Amino acid sequence: MSDVAVIDVEGLTKTFGGRRVVDDFGIRVERGQIFGFLGPNGSGKTTTIRMLCGLLTPDSGRGTCLGHDIIRESALIKRQVGYMTQRFSLYEDLSIRENLDFIARIYAVPNREHAVGEALDRLGLTKRSAQLAGHLSGGWKQRLALAACLLHDPKLLLLDEPTAGVDPNARREFWNHIHRLAADGITVLVSTHYMDEAERCHRLAYIAYGKLLITGTAAEVIAHSKLTTWSVSGPDLFGLAAELRSVPAITMVVPFGSTLHVSGTDAPALDAALGHFRARPGTVWTPAEPSLEDVFIRMMDEAPDNFNA
Amino acid sequence: MRFNFSPARCWAVLTKEFVQMRRDRLTFAMMVGVPIMQLILFGFAINSDPKALPTAVLAADNSIYARTLVRAIENSGYFRVVQELTSEAEADRALAMGSVQFVITIPENFARKLERGERPVLLVEADATDPAATSNAIAALLTINQAALNRDLQGVLQGLQYQPPAFEMRVQRRYNPEGITQYNIVPGLIGVVLTMTMVMMTSLAVTREYERGTMENLLATPVRPIEVMAGKIVPYIIVGYIQVSVILLAAKLLFAVPMLGSLALLSFVLILFIAANLAIGYTFSTLAKSQMQAMQMTFFFFLPSMLLSGFMFPFRGMPQWAQWLGEILPLTHFLRIVRGILLKGNGMAEVFQNAWPIGLFLLIAGTLALTRYRETLD
Numbered sequence A: 001m002s003d004v005a006v007i008d009v010e011g012l013t014k015t016f017g018g019r020r021v022v023d024d025f026g027i028r029v030e031r032g033q034i035f036g037f038l039g040p041n042g043s044g045k046t047t048t049i050r051m052l053c054g055l056l057t058p059d060s061g062r063g064t065c066l067g068h069d070i071i072r073e074s075a076l077i078k079r080q081v082g083y084m085t086q087r088f089s090l091y092e093d094l095s096i097r098e099n100l101d102f103i104a105r106i107y108a109v110p111n112r113e114h115a116v117g118e119a120l121d122r123l124g125l126t127k128r129s130a131q132l133a134g135h136l137s138g139g140w141k142q143r144l145a146l147a148a149c150l151l152h153d154p155k156l157l158l159l160d161e162p163t164a165g166v167d168p169n170a171r172r173e174f175w176n177h178i179h180r181l182a183a184d185g186i187t188v189l190v191s192t193h194y195m196d197e198a199e200r201c202h203r204l205a206y207i208a209y210g211k212l213l214i215t216g217t218a219a220e221v222i223a224h225s226k227l228t229t230w231s232v233s234g235p236d237l238f239g240l241a242a243e244l245r246s247v248p249a250i251t252m253v254v255p256f257g258s259t260l261h262v263s264g265t266d267a268p269a270l271d272a273a274l275g276h277f278r279a280r281p282g283t284v285w286t287p288a289e290p291s292l293e294d295v296f297i298r299m300m301d302e303a304p305d306n307f308n309a
Numbered sequence B: 001m002r003f004n005f006s007p008a009r010c011w012a013v014l015t016k017e018f019v020q021m022r023r024d025r026l027t028f029a030m031m032v033g034v035p036i037m038q039l040i041l042f043g044f045a046i047n048s049d050p051k052a053l054p055t056a057v058l059a060a061d062n063s064i065y066a067r068t069l070v071r072a073i074e075n076s077g078y079f080r081v082v083q084e085l086t087s088e089a090e091a092d093r094a095l096a097m098g099s100v101q102f103v104i105t106i107p108e109n110f111a112r113k114l115e116r117g118e119r120p121v122l123l124v125e126a127d128a129t130d131p132a133a134t135s136n137a138i139a140a141l142l143t144i145n146q147a148a149l150n151r152d153l154q155g156v157l158q159g160l161q162y163q164p165p166a167f168e169m170r171v172q173r174r175y176n177p178e179g180i181t182q183y184n185i186v187p188g189l190i191g192v193v194l195t196m197t198m199v200m201m202t203s204l205a206v207t208r209e210y211e212r213g214t215m216e217n218l219l220a221t222p223v224r225p226i227e228v229m230a231g232k233i234v235p236y237i238i239v240g241y242i243q244v245s246v247i248l249l250a251a252k253l254l255f256a257v258p259m260l261g262s263l264a265l266l267s268f269v270l271i272l273f274i275a276a277n278l279a280i281g282y283t284f285s286t287l288a289k290s291q292m293q294a295m296q297m298t299f300f301f302f303l304p305s306m307l308l309s310g311f312m313f314p315f316r317g318m319p320q321w322a323q324w325l326g327e328i329l330p331l332t333h334f335l336r337i338v339r340g341i342l343l344k345g346n347g348m349a350e351v352f353q354n355a356w357p358i359g360l361f362l363l364i365a366g367t368l369a370l371t372r373y374r375e376t377l378d
Ligand SMILES: Nc1ncnc2c1ncn2[C@@H]1O[C@H](COP(=O)(O)OP(=O)(O)OP(=O)(O)O)[C@@H](O)[C@H]1O
Pocket: A016, A017, A021, A039, A040, A041, A042, A043, A044, A045, A046, A047, A048, A086
């Protein structure tokens, strides 16, 4: 069954005030996949997700979501999609239980009380269920919102930065949960800014300035970048970084903990350029695997900024 | 403690405030628009001394005296004869409907009795539900006396020119004989309170969802616009009925306002009136970008409703253009209905002529609200 495309769109374009916020976007996401959606702020992730679930009408483009046309059949899509908004959009002046109850009613969830009770249990919020949602901390709000969008057993989850502000423990729990759901055949499209989360996705898409730059597995994305990376440690890395940045063969110098990641797309040229830096006393050079972060920063630097054009 | 005022910080707040004011175009427009509206309404539309009030004449005697007296009454400026009646039943109906404010009845044999010196009665019935609308006219009426007739009383009748007057002017204040203002205000208050709360509450209902960001979640669910609209409106219909019950109870217990007509009929018309207000409120809520704008639109609707409906000032005192504007407002018609039912004991037939304009308003506002409701965030 894994060849069934749950999301299959092409040519999606959305313009706001003359700016192409999403430009000729197309992806295929198969059933049971966890699809990571990455890109810098304002690159059009939220806008794309909104078009997928019928909240925004694309200016052009077409496609299907769960087999339904995204333009004509958004009402059918909405029933089977769980959408978690980037900004908390449950009712702050309703209690936790009341919020879940409301959502369950809207989706006509069978055996509602049981479903809500179970969701509260899973969240570990049963004792606090009478508390107002507005009084929850940021991370707990996120967790509540996720519980709410899972209530009606959606076939597709669209999660817009679901773990922003969530602590590491809860994030791990969250991802375990997502993987369990995916194993059960639920498809997940999740946007995130965390690289560790990107690595947990089956496939990734990177979007910048409204344009889809690449899709593939994390390994494919890294390989595609053709980056060669060296890791260097030693004294005065800050000064060294400034020097390295002025070398043409070096495309990128990124601080990485107590080391620097120095990358270039042309491995021999990079090697040659690094020659005399290697002789610096106290510096230790080791070849490194370029990280997703290196790759994405590189892609963002390269992408034409059509917003300012 | 040292006095600590930084002009630079204050300036920062001040400039920020101006920038925000400029961003919110509607608020800016309201700040200019409301004074202009008030100026026009108070300056031109409102007149607490209504003249040329529609009057019907039921003349069983068509003598020269009768005609002279009717002309004299008209000449006072307060009365304008618009209808000739043929029966008392017709007179009652015209007053109940509110199509005329006064009925002048000239009894049979008015001329003969006058000439015989029997002092016949000239009966003037006033629709006194709103004492303010009729008091000046009635005062003017009582000054029309003997003098008007003197020219007709010549020759042998010259003796009648002197005291006591040759006829008796009898004024009957119908529906509110003692001219108690509360009888008029308290029922009217039902309409005013409903207009304010219903329009305000619903106009905030949808705007609040947008402002708090909950609309995005709601729109992503399968819920339909009509479901949202009905779900948001019904609670306020119930609130409306509670308000009406409270006012009616107070009217009865505190002000002893008469309740002649059927309360069942009143509660039936109430649905229509409440729905009309909710529909306009809902329309506002789809137009406004913030709750603040929704409040301003409510105010913009409420102000003319108060001033042009006949609640605060007599409807017939206003110039024609203001009356036409007033006729559009649901409150104008509802005031006539509620006063008619409570004070005049009006039934279905009289109520209908003011109910259908409310229905039409509801239809238009409702359609507008539904077409304006967006199913997407575009
Ligand atoms: N309703 C709107 N009107 C005008 N411009 C908009 C609207 N919604 C989004 N935009 C613009 O579209 C662009 C893409 O926004 P979007 O929210 O999709 O980005 P994003 O990738 O989700 O960013 P982030 O990572 O910060 O959430 C932004 O430049 C934003 O300013």
